[in-house]
Amino acid sequence: MAQTHELKFENPSFGKRIRGMLGVDFYRLFHTPMFYIFLAIAAIIPAMIVSMTGMTGSDGAVTQPLYTNVWNIVAADSPLYIVHNIGEYANMNMVFIFGGIMVSIFIGHDYRSGYVKQLFTTHAKKRDYMISKSLVSAFSMACMCVTYLIGGVVGGMVAGLSFEVNVGSLLIAILGKMVMSLGWASLYTFLNVIFRRYFGISVAASFFIGTGIPIIGAAAIIGNNSLLNVFLYGSSVYACLSSNLVTMLVCVVVSMAWTVIYNLLGSLVLSRCDVY
Amino acid sequence: MNAIEIRGLTKNFGSKQALKGLNMTVPAGAIYGFIGENGSGKSTTEKLICGLMPSDGGTIKLYGKDYTDPDVRAKIGVLIEAPGCFPNMSVWGNMMLQAANLGLKKPEEEIGKVLKLVRMEGAASNKFKNCSLGMKQRIGIAMALLGDPALLVLDEPINGLDADGMRIMREVLVDITRDKNRTVLISSHILGELEKIATHYGIVRQGKMLCEMTAAELEAGCRTYISLTSSQNSRAKALLSCKYSRVEEDESEHIRVYDQAKPEEIVTYLYENGITVSEISTEKIGLEEYYIDLMKERRA
Numbered sequence: 001m002a003q004t005h006e007l008k009f010e011n012p013s014f015g016k017r018i019r020g021m022l023g024v025d026f027y028r029l030f031h032t033p034m035f036y037i038f039l040a041i042a043a044i045i046p047a048m049i050v051s052m053t054g055m056t057g058s059d060g061a062v063t064q065p066l067y068t069n070v071w072n073i074v075a076a077d078s079p080l081y082i083v084h085n086i087g088e089y090a091n092m093n094m095v096f097i098f099g100g101i102m103v104s105i106f107i108g109h110d111y112r113s114g115y116v117k118q119l120f121t122t123h124a125k126k127r128d129y130m131i132s133k134s135l136v137s138a139f140s141m142a143c144m145c146v147t148y149l150i151g152g153v154v155g156g157m158v159a160g161l162s163f164e165v166n167v168g169s170l171l172i173a174i175l176g177k178m179v180m181s182l183g184w185a186s187l188y189t190f191l192n193v194i195f196r197r198y199f200g201i202s203v204a205a206s207f208f209i210g211t212g213i214p215i216i217g218a219a220a221i222i223g224n225n226s227l228l229n230v231f232l233y234g235s236s237v238y239a240c241l242s243s244n245l246v247t248m249l250v251c252v253v254v255s256m257a258w259t260v261i262y263n264l265l266g267s268l269v270l271s272r273c274d275v276y
Numbered sequence: 277m278n279a280i281e282i283r284g285l286t287k288n289f290g291s292k293q294a295l296k297g298l299n300m301t302v303p304a305g306a307i308y309g310f311i312g313e314n315g316s317g318k319s320t321t322e323k324l325i326c327g328l329m330p331s332d333g334g335t336i337k338l339y340g341k342d343y344t345d346p347d348v349r350a351k352i353g354v355l356i357e358a359p360g361c362f363p364n365m366s367v368w369g370n371m372m373l374q375a376a377n378l379g380l381k382k383p384e385e386e387i388g389k390v391l392k393l394v395r396m397e398g399a400a401s402n403k404f405k406n407c408s409l410g411m412k413q414r415i416g417i418a419m420a421l422l423g424d425p426a427l428l429v430l431d432e433p434i435n436g437l438d439a440d441g442m443r444i445m446r447e448v449l450v451d452i453t454r455d456k457n458r459t460v461l462i463s464s465h466i467l468g469e470l471e472k473i474a475t476h477y478g479i480v481r482q483g484k485m486l487c488e489m490t491a492a493e494l495e496a497g498c499r500t501y502i503s504l505t506s507s508q509n510s511r512a513k514a515l516l517s518c519k520y521s522r523v524e525e526d527e528s529e530h531i532r533v534y535d536q537a538k539p540e541e542i543v544t545y546l547y548e549n550g551i552t553v554s555e556i557s558t559e560k561i562g563l564e565e566y567y568i569d570l571m572k573e574r575r576a
Binding site: 007009010011012016017019020021023024027028031109113114115116117118119120121122123124125271272273274275276 | 323326327328329330339341345346347348349350351352354356357358359360361362363365372373374376377378379419423426429
C-alpha cells in the first residue's frame with residue numbers, strides 16, 4: 001500500500017517528556033480536593049496537640065502539657081530513635097505519615113482510572129513516571145511541612161508555650177525534614193508501584209513504613225545508634241533542635257541516595273512487570 | 277514498509293502460555309482486522325505492542341524500529357478496552373492531560389479537531405463519568421487520535437455502541453486512514469462491522485496466527501453457496517442431501533447447497549421431483565461464517 005506522506009520520527013527529549021508529565025501531575029495535584037484536605041490535616045493535628053494537652057478537663061484538673069516549648073512540635077531536642085513518650089514521637093515527622101497516605105491515594109487513582117494505560121502507551125518512559133511522581137509527592141509533603149509549622153505555632157500561641165529556640169538549628173531541622181520529603185516520596189512511589197493492583201495494601205504499607213515503626217523497632221534492639229541516620233526515618237529524626245550543618249548534609253545525602261535507589265527499583269519493576 | 281512486524285512473540289501468565297510464537301505483519305496504511313476467540317491472545321498482543329507489558333520472547337518492530345523506542349511510541353494512538361480517564365474530570369480536562377503528556381504545541385486546537393472528528397464536540401464540558409458507554413468509546417478514539425499518530429491500536433472499540441455509534445465509528449476509521457494514510461489495528465468480535473472497513477485480516481487461535489490475508493484474498497477464497505426456498509423445504513433438503521454432500525438450512529429457512537452446484541441443475545432436479553423453487557441465488561459466505569467454519573475445521 002503506497003504511503004501518501006512521509007513519516008517523521010522525532011525522539012522527544014527527556015526535558016520535553018518530563019515537562020509534560022510534571023505539568024499533568026501538578027495540574028492534578030492542585031485540582032484534587034484531597035491535597036487541600038491533607039494540608040488542613042497537617043495544620044490541625046499539631047495545633048490540637050499543642051493547644052489541647054494543657055487544657056482544663058471537665059473535672060477541673062489541668063492535664064500535664066506534652067511540651068513546654070512550642071518548637072518541640074516541630075522536632076525533638078536531640079535525635080531520639082527510641083520513643084519514650086508520645087510527645088517525642090509527635091513532631092513534624094507525622095507529615096511523612098500523612099504524605100504516605102496522600103501519595104497512595106494520588107497514585108492509586110492513576111491505576112484505578114486506567115490513566116497509566118493512557119500514559120505508558122505514549123512516549124513516556126517508566127523512569128520519567130517515577131521521577132515525576134516523586135517530585136510532585138515531595139512537593140506536596142513539603143507544603144504539608146509548612147502548614148504543619150503554621151498549625152504548631154498557632155497552637156503554641158494559644159497554649160502560651162515558650163518560643164525560645166536556636167533559630168539556626170530550628171531552620172536546619174525544618175529544612176532537613178523538607179529535604180527528606182523527596183526520599184520519602186520516592187519510597188511511597190516505589191511502594192505504590194509494587195502494590196499497584198492492591199490499593200488498600202498500598203495505603204497500609206505506606207502508613208506502616210511512614211510511622212517509622214521498623215526503625216523504632218530496630219532502635220529498641222541496637223539502641224540510640226547514629227547508624228540509623230542512613231535510613232529515611234532515622235535521618236528525619238536526626239533533623240532536631242540541636243541540628244547543625246552536618247545534619248543538613250546528612251539529610252541531603254540520605255534523601256538523594258534513597259531517591260536514586262527507589263527510582264531505579266521502581267523503574268525496574270515497571271519495565272519488568274505488566275503495567276496495567 | 278510494514279507498520280507492525282511481529283516475529284515469534286511469546287507471553288506467559290504463570291503456567292498459561294498466552295502467546296506461542298505469534299507472527300504478524302501489518303502493512304502501513306492498512307485497516308487490519310484482528311480476529312480470534314476469547315482468550316486467543318488478541319488483547320495480549322495489542323498490550324504488548326503498546327508497551328503495557330513485557331514479552332517473554334520474540335520481536336516487535338513498528339515501522340522498522342524496536343517498539344520501545346520513544347520516537348516510534350510518540351506515533352502511536354491507543355484505545356485498549358476503555359479510555360483511561362479520570363471520572364470526575366471533564367472530557368476536555370482529560371484530553372488536556374493527554375495532550376500535555378504528548379507535548380502538543382497547540383492542544384486546544386488539536387483537541388477541538390479530534391472531538392469534532394468523532395462528533396463529540398458538544399460533550400467537551402461533560403464530566404467523563406456522566407458520559408454513556410458509546411460516548412466514552414468515541415472519546416477514547418479522540419484521545420488515540422491526539423498528536424496525529426501514524427498507527428492506531430484499537431481493542432474492541434465498537435463494544436457497547438448502538439447502530440448509529442457504530443456507523444460513526446466506521447466513518448471515522450475509514451476517514452482517518454484514507455485522508456492521512458494511517459494504519460489501524462482493530463480487534464473486534466463484531467465481524468459484520470469489521471468486514472465493512474478492514475483491508476487486511478489476521479486470525480489468531482490459541483496464541484498462534486492461523487492465517488493472514490487481504491480483504492481481496494478473503495473474497496476470492498470464500499466459498500460460494502446456493503441459497504434457495506421452495507414449496508416443500510424439508511423434502512427439498514432431503515432430496516438435495518442425497519445428491520450433494522453439504523446441504524444446510526439457515527435461520528431464515530433458506531436451504532444452502534455448498535458444493536459446486538449450478539442453480540439451473542438444482543431447479544431442474546427439484547422440479548423433476550415435484551418441487552417448485554420459489555427463490556434461488558448464488559451467495560458468498562461472509563467473514564463471520566468464514567471465521568466460524570475455519571474455527572470448526574481447526575477444532576475438528
